[in-house]
Amino acid sequence: MFRVTRRYEFAASHRLHAPQLGAEENRRLYGKCNHPYGHGHNYVVEVSARGPLDAATGRAVDTALLDELVARQVLVPFGHCNLNEEIDSFKRVVPTSENLAVEICHRLKENWSAVFPGAWPRLEKIRIAETARNIFEIRADEIE
Amino acid sequence: MFRVTRRYEFAASHRLHAPQLGAEENRRLYGKCNHPYGHGHNYVVEVSARGPLDAATGRAVDTALLDELVARQVLVPFGHCNLNEEIDSFKRVVPTSENLAVEICHRLKENWSAVFPGAWPRLEKIRIAETARNIFEIRADEIE
Amino acid sequence: MFRVTRRYEFAASHRLHAPQLGAEENRRLYGKCNHPYGHGHNYVVEVSARGPLDAATGRAVDTALLDELVARQVLVPFGHCNLNEEIDSFKRVVPTSENLAVEICHRLKENWSAVFPGAWPRLEKIRIAETARNIFEIRADEIE
Amino acid sequence: MFRVTRRYEFAASHRLHAPQLGAEENRRLYGKCNHPYGHGHNYVVEVSARGPLDAATGRAVDTALLDELVARQVLVPFGHCNLNEEIDSFKRVVPTSENLAVEICHRLKENWSAVFPGAWPRLEKIRIAETARNIFEIRADEIE
Amino acid sequence: MFRVTRRYEFAASHRLHAPQLGAEENRRLYGKCNHPYGHGHNYVVEVSARGPLDAATGRAVDTALLDELVARQVLVPFGHCNLNEEIDSFKRVVPTSENLAVEICHRLKENWSAVFPGAWPRLEKIRIAETARNIFEIRADEIE
Amino acid sequence: MFRVTRRYEFAASHRLHAPQLGAEENRRLYGKCNHPYGHGHNYVVEVSARGPLDAATGRAVDTALLDELVARQVLVPFGHCNLNEEIDSFKRVVPTSENLAVEICHRLKENWSAVFPGAWPRLEKIRIAETARNIFEIRADEIE
Numbered sequence: 136m137f138r139v140t141r142r143y144e145f146a147a148s149h150r151l152h153a154p155q156l157g158a159e160e161n162r163r164l165y166g167k168c169n170h171p172y173g174h175g176h177n178y179v180v181e182v183s184a185r186g187p188l189d190a191a192t193g194r195a196v197d198t199a200l201l202d203e204l205v206a207r208q209v210l211v212p213f214g215h216c217n218l219n220e221e222i223d224s225f226k227r228v229v230p231t232s233e234n235l236a237v238e239i240c241h242r243l244k245e246n247w248s249a250v251f252p253g254a255w256p257r258l259e260k261i262r263i264a265e266t267a268r269n270i271f272e273i274r275a276d277e278i279e
Numbered sequence: 280m281f282r283v284t285r286r287y288e289f290a291a292s293h294r295l296h297a298p299q300l301g302a303e304e305n306r307r308l309y310g311k312c313n314h315p316y317g318h319g320h321n322y323v324v325e326v327s328a329r330g331p332l333d334a335a336t337g338r339a340v341d342t343a344l345l346d347e348l349v350a351r352q353v354l355v356p357f358g359h360c361n362l363n364e365e366i367d368s369f370k371r372v373v374p375t376s377e378n379l380a381v382e383i384c385h386r387l388k389e390n391w392s393a394v395f396p397g398a399w400p401r402l403e404k405i406r407i408a409e410t411a412r413n414i415f416e417i418r419a420d421e422i423e
Numbered sequence: 424m425f426r427v428t429r430r431y432e433f434a435a436s437h438r439l440h441a442p443q444l445g446a447e448e449n450r451r452l453y454g455k456c457n458h459p460y461g462h463g464h465n466y467v468v469e470v471s472a473r474g475p476l477d478a479a480t481g482r483a484v485d486t487a488l489l490d491e492l493v494a495r496q497v498l499v500p501f502g503h504c505n506l507n508e509e510i511d512s513f514k515r516v517v518p519t520s521e522n523l524a525v526e527i528c529h530r531l532k533e534n535w536s537a538v539f540p541g542a543w544p545r546l547e548k549i550r551i552a553e554t555a556r557n558i559f560e561i562r563a564d565e566i567e
Numbered sequence: 568m569f570r571v572t573r574r575y576e577f578a579a580s581h582r583l584h585a586p587q588l589g590a591e592e593n594r595r596l597y598g599k600c601n602h603p604y605g606h607g608h609n610y611v612v613e614v615s616a617r618g619p620l621d622a623a624t625g626r627a628v629d630t631a632l633l634d635e636l637v638a639r640q641v642l643v644p645f646g647h648c649n650l651n652e653e654i655d656s657f658k659r660v661v662p663t664s665e666n667l668a669v670e671i672c673h674r675l676k677e678n679w680s681a682v683f684p685g686a687w688p689r690l691e692k693i694r695i696a697e698t699a700r701n702i703f704e705i706r707a708d709e710i711e
Numbered sequence: 712m713f714r715v716t717r718r719y720e721f722a723a724s725h726r727l728h729a730p731q732l733g734a735e736e737n738r739r740l741y742g743k744c745n746h747p748y749g750h751g752h753n754y755v756v757e758v759s760a761r762g763p764l765d766a767a768t769g770r771a772v773d774t775a776l777l778d779e780l781v782a783r784q785v786l787v788p789f790g791h792c793n794l795n796e797e798i799d800s801f802k803r804v805v806p807t808s809e810n811l812a813v814e815i816c817h818r819l820k821e822n823w824s825a826v827f828p829g830a831w832p833r834l835e836k837i838r839i840a841e842t843a844r845n846i847f848e849i850r851a852d853e854i855e
Numbered sequence: 856m857f858r859v860t861r862r863y864e865f866a867a868s869h870r871l872h873a874p875q876l877g878a879e880e881n882r883r884l885y886g887k888c889n890h891p892y893g894h895g896h897n898y899v900v901e902v903s904a905r906g907p908l909d910a911a912t913g914r915a916v917d918t919a920l921l922d923e924l925v926a927r928q929v930l931v932p933f934g935h936c937n938l939n940e941e942i943d944s945f946k947r948v949v950p951t952s953e954n955l956a957v958e959i960c961h962r963l964k965e966n967w968s969a970v971f972p973g974a975w976p977r978l979e980k981i982r983i984a985e986t987a988r989n990i991f992e993i994r995a996d997e998i999e
Contacts, residue, residue: 136709137665140702146410148292148319148361153479164480166487172361175292175319177410181702188669191585192596193661198701199598217292217316229481233425237476266290266321269486270428270469277424280997281953284990297767308768310775325990332957335873336884337949342989343886373769377713381764413774414716414757421712434986436868436895436937441623452624454631460937463868463895465986505868505892517625521569525620554866554897557630558572558613565568578842580724580751580793604793607724607751609842649724649748698722698753729911740912742919805913809857813908845918846860846901853856 137195138259140183143205145214148175149230173217178232179264180209180239186256196256204250208242232271236261240278281339282403284327287349289358292319293374317361322376323408324353324383330400340400348394352386376415380405384422425483426547428471431493433502436463437518461505466520467552468497468527474544484544492538496530520559524549528566569627570691572615575637577646580607581662605649610664611696612641612671618688628688636682640674664703668693672710713771714835716759719781721790724751725806749793754808755840756785756815762832772832780826784818808847812837816854857915858979860903863925865934868895869950893937898952899984900929900959906976916976924970928962952991956981960998 150173151165161169168174182205186195213222218230224241228234240261247258258275265271294317295309305313312318326349330339357366362374368385372378384405391402402419409415438461439453449457456462470493474483501510506518516522528549535546546563553559582605583597593601600606614637618627645654650662660666672693679690690707697703726749727741737745744750758781762771789798794806804810816837823834834851841847870893871885881889888894902925906915933942938950944961948954960981967978978995985991 138704142700167359174359193663215311215318231481268430272426282992286988337951375769412718416714455935462935503887503894519625556574560570599791606791647743647750807913844862848858
């Protein structure tokens, strides 16, 4: 069993603000990330898949297929966008890096079997570095 | 003569759009950076100062003073902000990294002598990495 | 379930020397790290916590609280110090990165519930990079 | 229980080409990595071992011994070589990073007990970064 | 005046061997880089251009044009190739990083005015990192 | 003309304290770096040399010779040492990174012509990163 990880980057902006909470509570909770006009990051997203070696090719994941899937589902729609304004799901939930990881995981899982119809490889993990000091990970099997 | 460089980071958002040019020309010119809702970066700013060694202290620059100046003039006002909406000078010029470097250089030069009243150290260079692949530098003596 | 990791740095000095072993055995065992006057590192410490998403805030860990805890228990006492001379526990055990990880883990666990009184988040892992080529990890649940 | 990881680098060249498949299939499968004259990488290899603390030394792994083993079995034979032409096992299997990880794992496991005769430390994991965006991991206990 | 730098990467293989020198002299001179089957690197190439700000666009270099030029002249022909076998000029000179920098500089200078017909921006500098520890720079105006 | 840069690392400890100044002035001046027991860093030292291409070898600097010189004059004596206690010149001057750069430059200049007896290459620049955020450079021709 191998874990194959590809690292991608995109630049986007966001504002952390929970509409059901008051202004002061939002400021306390999110600090500078609650500034009214938003700010942005160079997000680094690592997508890990897991699978056995294909004996003929010597590979566990066809990374060209994975790159295409991630580009279509994540890099194109999220790249150079304002997450709050342009991504539907962030109209319902605050675009924290946790929720961003969940959203990326959902998008990849929904479209995974169309790209990888066999039993393997499987999506294993999403890791987002909002900055080099601030890192968020989820396992795909813990997200429905 | 020494060059002393301090590296700082801040996260901000911007949109590249020149109001005097048409919509199509803006799209051609700035590509994805012209997306209407803006996007963002973790900006890495390196500030270089130049000066001789102080024989008593063995230092060329009092970096605590430099840090304080950069925090007050750059990191606090620019950090977690939308450059287009919240920084006055970017209402007149497009917040490209080139113009950001000019603005940072202006702010440090205007306030330099209040912090460093002697002949040395002098502000030498501003270097901005918008991403690790995209780097902009100006020399302070080429900016009025 | 999310893993949230924060990366911190501090500079400190240490000397690897086990008093119960002879001079020659110490030299063989620790090599250059046994030099009598000590040496130092820019330690990079990653603290990982684990927890479910808070639906209201979209976050798994209040990172401001975590930062405060780590600063108080680790960065302030260890930063710019000599680990052998200034940290009590390293009078009893050699300040290897393994023991440093144990000490950091103890300090965070002892003070965790005062900062995070709920069931979650929990401290999961401490990772120390003594240099970029030399990395040590422990899981918090393997340390009493 | 500690995980101790050492990071090593070597430069080598390879060509991805499965002799049992046709020319076109090889091109489709490996893309640019199938170019007839080969290409190369600065491979970054991380070797992780796992073990309890030795109370006398405060260490979980004698890293000098590990370094020597990795140098002899991996860095010397693979460094500055053409993997296809100079490493026997890559005459039978394609030198993908997956197979490279397997080969490194085999070499370390075969020679492990001569260097570390006790119950601990054990080889845990091999991680290869072909480039910073392309990462492969295997667990030693999943390889016979 | 601004310096704008773009960072690019490509993977290639090479062998250092000067045909006019004997086998032993080649071994002494190039060490492991003289191994008969060659080896490879992830080359990091930084291309710096220099120019004044365009007041309308707020930019000193149209980086989309620069990227296109570098892709066509450098990344496509050199990427995933064997420099000795596939690049004509390295049949006459040894593909050291110094000669690689000269070759890249020649290719960009020859095609520069077709892409940037005005007085500015000008090609300023080529910087090649063969590894993170091994860096080579030339100024474009020192190369005919 | 080429600039060839080699990056080296060593771990050492130091304390910033100017004996001719009072305790309070030392604390104000050096902050945490004045802590009585010292602290340490993973110093990254870049040594740049400058020279023309040797047409036969395709190289501007024999880097094996440079590595040997730097190892003998810098890495061996400074590595894993306490700069204040073990390096003579730091009994007379405070071991700031500025003075460390001067000391390294002196040592390389004094021994340069024994290793590189010709007109070229020449030592050009020493760059020390005490941490990734704190960088010091001197030009060799500005040091006697």
